[in-house]
Amino acid sequence: MKKLLWGLADGNNFYASCERLFRPDLIKKPIAILSNNDGCIIARSEELKALGVKMGTPKFKINEEIKNGTIIPFSSNYELYGELHNRLMHTLSRFTPDIEIYSIDESWLLFENFNYNMTDYAEHIVAETFKLVGTPISLGIAPTKTLAKVANKLAKKDKQSKGAKVLQTEDEIKEALSVFPVQDLWGVGRSKFKALTQLNIKTALEFSQLPGEWVRKNFSITGFRTWQELRGFPCHQLLEETSSKDAIATGRTFGKLLTDYDSIKEALVNHAVSCSQKLRKQKSYASYVNIRIETNRFRDDLPRYVNTFTARLLQPTNNSVTIAKTTIEALDKIFKKGIFYNRCSVTLLGLSDELTGMQESLFEQHDRGKSKTLMSILDQVNIRYGKNTLKIATQGNGKSWALRNEHQSPKYLTQLDDFINITLG
């Protein structure tokens, strides 16, 4: 019989660790990574957590601490995190052939018939990764993905654990689940937690001991999968890296409230262009463009307006100009005057693969070659000389809606000008 074990490896306070890698002076200091627009906190160093600052805290609530130097803020620097992510994943793939990248700082590792002492091996992976990449990780290993998540949290919590935890025997699993809060389980969100609280279910073990039929009936298929995985039956597989996305979205909150049509149009066109680039990168075509415009949901003093519109493209395309044009048409359907907007987004839907034969309408056939050449030149220039070197006319200059990021660190690994110079004396 095959022996399968799942590992979940994830970066400890990943964004904060990335920033700190280039600023050793910040070791042991509370670091806050801010969302786009410097809106709220999306990652914290251990020291910031210790201060009791919660995830998602709006930045203005820590302005005082930033000013007096207690908390060090960073605007998010996705180029830096992305590059360190690449190095992390590359390094982890040395330890098993079966790896699934799950997010910017997490990956699943599948160990099939590994005859090592898994605790030793897990500790080895953690130590080697830190040595080679420089950012610390934790690793949890168990018979299913859900249990590996549990093991990973225990590895993080237990300071004696060397960053690794393996749950293998029935007794080990039972003991771990008996003290694991049910709301911390992967797949249990606010709504399931509320339902479980009403049943007086507090631990993962108690949840796993509910009757299966009852769980299936009351918690839908996703809840049932969690239940099964807790009992050691794998429901989640390893997902292939090649699978394309089903939707591609770009959206941003504006730097300030906007009322004028032109600024919103400009922002939407930029999002449309950015979506189109992502679309071409995964080599697919979109059939629908969905746009959304809305007011600030926290401003009770202003009228609330949220509206979306989905426009069908005449035929599947990945041409930035066509998608931008359709985006503007969609805006014209839902734009209202006299409204204070604070965010807009574009989502491309109905994505189809380049390779799985598309129906071409007769009169557009000869345009497709031209469009492909134009888009490929656009992409090449922008990859080589930086984002938005070459733009389409309606993209504008971004001044009216640009976001704020006042605390951006250098792009140490991806911008030549930002590389650190080391002078050997």
Added chain:
DNA sequence: TCTGGGGTCCTAGGACCC
């Protein structure tokens, strides 16, 4: 003054067909 962004999966219900 100031509250992120990009995804996936599931279900209910409407539209449409025969």
Added chain:
DNA sequence: TCTGGGGTCCTAGGACCC
């Protein structure tokens, strides 16, 4: 006056994730 039933496909919206 009487007005089926079952299937599929699509979409909107909820829940959850990082």
